Amino acid sequence: MQLALGGTAVGTGLNTHKDFAEKAAKAIANETKLPFVSAKNKFEALAAHDALVEVSGALKVIACSMMKIANDVRLLGSGPRCGIGELNLPANEPGSSIMPGKVNPTQSEAVTMLCAQVIGNDMAVAVGGATGHFELNVFKPVMVFNVLNSIRLLSDGADSFRENCVDGIEANLANIKANLENSLMLVTALNPHIGYDNAAKIAKTAHANGTTLKEEAINLGLLTAEQYDEYVRPETMISPNIG
16 A cells, blocks of 8 residues: 655655655554555655545446345345245335335345445546646545445445345245246247247247247147157256257
């Protein structure tokens, strides 16, 4: 960790002892037990705060990942009857004030909100990093404030999400099975056996009639029940299967 200390106003070190910067950095390192050193280029250290911009960018990446995870959990837990409903989320609160028994995905909502704040913080840090003029950047306070705020939000948010949501999530196996069996996506497994056009015909007919792929494959005379069960096996559709 490089310190600009000793660079004085603009990085020249004017009016300081020639050993001050190194000795001051060493004293701070000894006191804090952290690897502080004197910056080799004090002009750059004073005029730019690129390291903080990079740190904030890394925090934004974490926020983006957490937001996606929280949204996926929220959508997979939607329901219980009109949504996907493949996850049962823990009920942290009594629920909706007008819909008794409704479980709100409050933990996912909290995470997405704090992630939005972290993404906004990163913009403030970026502006701060870009607003240094000539030999000096005086925007470090707003940059540090937002970086520390982002760290706190992500740390506390991750702990809360794990404790109040993730640890209590349960898979709704019945809904998962029903959604899988009703999915038109499974028709992909039939391509190598009956061709793209016939597979598409089965999928479109099943969608139009509100029936299953298996029913329409049999009704259209393209497959027997035994053949369908042999070809359409979801557990074999999660990796390359040709060659």
